[in-house]
């Protein structure tokens with residue numbers, strides 16, 4: 056444990072008998088700095104104290120961050136391994152649990168080949184752990200089937216950035232430059248609720264006269280004060296961006312010198328957006344012409360602008376197109392690689408950036424190397440000490456793993472740090488797939504909805520019980536500190552993987568005693584790759600408030616601003632995309648007349664498995680709801696508080712109505728943080744982006760029905776008490792195909 | 804302490820971090836003393852935070868028959884002292900901002916005290932520390948005056964002029980509440 060506590064120049068309140076441990080929030084990609092208060096004698100966690108000196112959040116926290124420490128010693132923590140016998144979970148020792156895992160993994164691999172065992176990872180873990188998940192799947196289990204929950208989060212942003220800029224680093228500029236920005240274009244990103252601590256930087260710029268443009272079907276808190284709110288129909292971002300690109304061209308807002316010198320394909324792009332007149336753009340997007348014009352002029356005239364987007368544009372079947380087009384707006388204006396301007400995606404998960412770079416993705420190896428590149432395979436095999444021929448081939452994306460289960464190719468799964476029984480689209484299909492697994496292991500620290508399907512549950516420890524690093528949404532690598540010893544018999548994920556590797560006879564490849572040893576190996580594994588961490592040390596992170604990758608040597612300062620001289624493509628030039636507009640996989644028609652979009656509320660994180668257990672957060676937001684415009688509501692006779700049945704081609708659910716004019720009249724919104732009968736993902740469309748394999752969470756067609764006032768609402772128990780049989784089994788008709796209007800296309 | 808709490812309602816994003824953080828202040832027994840509410844959710848998502856104004860002539864203290872509400876030398880209006888509070892709840896009715904709350908278990912009033920254990924050392928209260936959008940700030944008196952002037956300047960630069968209907972959007976340079 057490190058003795059670095061608080062910066063000497065910053066005044067904090069330290070209570071007698073307590074000490075402060077400097078770390079970061081466990082939740083979103085902001086990775087806000089914070090101190091955790093710990094009792095000096097007992098080591099018990101006492102609370103939180105702001106960390107005023109951390110430059111990204113300056114002590115600020117959202118309510119999730121304020122209460123994050125309450126997860127650490129929460130009474131719901133899983134404290135021992137659990138084995139399911141006769142449908143009931145029973146406590147077990149580590150030895151017993153590992154025996155069962157070894158026996159089943161070996162049996163299944165013997166009978167069905169190595170690939171029959173799969174790994175599903177997550178990116179709310181440290182870089183050390185995320186890196187190890189890839190190595191664990193490929194070296195310990197020897198399977199090609201590995202993917203992770205970032206597929207539902209960052210994959211479209213990654214795809215779009217790789218296509219246009221050549222390197223996928225979420226932000227091309229550091230957040231500390233935001234206060235000097237002149238215009239923020241915020242597309243499909245509810246910053247106030249999903250990354251609240253960013254707002255302080257935006258307001259600071261606004262105080263100096265910065266303009267804000269918001270593109271969102273809802274009047275999100277930031278849209279309230281925006282100069283223009285482009286209230287577009289869900290799923291029409293590409294049209295809006297093409298209209299604006301055309302507008303920039305027509306009004307001579309293109310930075311021609313920059314484009315000539317640094318971009319390829321400009322003429323083709325120009326030709327491809329020529330048809331997107333203001334009239335057509337307005338017709339497709341549903342946004343008034345004057346608003347598009349105003350946004351175009353503001354963005355076009357601004358000398359320093361930042362394009363910010365998030366899941367709203369990415370979680371679509373054309374997420375990659377949307378990202379490439381919005382990024383191109385910044386390129387045409389010559390904004391990327393300069394001071395206080397650029398483009399950034401708001402990373403959803405804590406380590407969504409670092410976790411996607413180092414080999415949890417089906418086709419990637421550490422350092423953002425490609426598994427299809429023989430040189431990369433050779434280098435990484437060398438670091439791992441295996442023969443390159445042993446390296447498994449690329450597998451399939453997260454949602455497609457469920458197809459492989461249905462097809463019988465995947466028969467066992469080890470799920471870590473993720474809860475796809477709530478977060479995946481078309482849940483009835485996912486639940487059915489979990490039931491079809493021959494053997495299912497889940498590591499988690501709270502009993503998630505996915506755990507309930509497991510044969511063995513392994514108690515992982517929380518973020519505060521291990522050391523390591525994460526990479527925040529800027530690309531800044533930061534340090535997570537151990538606050539206390541692991542509770543009960545819980546173990547850090549890396550130790551769990553190590554123990555299973557030992558049982559699989561591959562222990563020699565996992566000789567780690569501390570996370571620092573993993574970090575040192577990881578640095579070497581990333582060396583020379585696009586995401587090069589080899590020059591970053593834990594000490595440097597402490598001394599420099601984090602280090603930005605790429606950082607290829609210890610005397611390299613790190614890279615806060617990307618692409619200053621060249622882009623990450625082969626010839627160093629950015630690729631402007633040519634996109635053919637496609638509508639969303641599903642759109643409103645007579646039978647399903649309303650558009651459904653989903654998202655977050657400020658009080659919950661992802662599937663709510665942590666935040667729903669926190670007193671303050673669950674009091675503030677107990678159940679999902681559906682946000683409806685009063686005009687739409689009145690055609691159904693709905694008032695706030697009425698119960699509504701929502702139904703799509705895949706499933707249905709009952710929620711309470713909340714009326715507000717802060718949403719489009721043809722669109723309803725439901726947050727996704729709840730499981731089982733309360734999961735909106737029972738309804739969402741698994742129509743995948745052809746490149747990123749991102750499902751279309753943000754758009755599907757729904758019909759609504761008002762229900763009698765006495766209809767009971769479901770309330771899910773959060774934890775299955777030990778020894779009780781697992782209460783929930785979906786009994787649904789299962790739609791197995793991805794829905795694209797006018798034609799049924801099978802998911803594979 | 805020459806610092807003030809500076810509120811900018813239109814910045815509030817309704818995250819309620821200030822409320823969560825209020826519970827975390829060491830002397831607050833896990834009870835929040837501020838509140839956040841929607842202006843009218845059916846119209847817009849605008850919310851506002853409310854904390855104690857630390858009035859110069861606090862109505863809460865004036866109506867207290869037991870003299871239980873003390874004012875510190877810095878001017879912070881504290882929660883009722885446990886020994887003196889008789890649980891009459893006069894203060895909860897007197898405060899125009901709805902700040903004093905009543906703990907029915909302990910039969911005692913509690914209220915926002917600007918996290919006195921922090922602010923007396925010039926450390927920001929919890930709500931102002933965490934508010935992610937700077938809707939609540941703990942700043943020097945001079946900085947506050949500067950900010951108020953800046954508002955007027957920005958309005959002039961942007962050519963905005965108050966009219967009879969929206970004059971409340973314009974913060975006058977000197978509002979009269981604060982004085983040196």
Ligand code: SF4
Nearest residue numbers: 080083086087117120
């Ligand atoms: S959830 Fe995100 S914004 Fe909120 S405190 Fe944690 S890191 Fe910061």
Ligand code: SF4
Nearest residue numbers: 815816819821852934
């Ligand atoms: S913390 Fe700030 S933004 Fe959030 S509710 Fe409170 S005042 Fe509003």
Ligand code: SF4
Nearest residue numbers: 855856858861863898
């Ligand atoms: S509690 Fe109310 S009356 Fe008393 S000082 Fe605060 S704002 Fe004024």
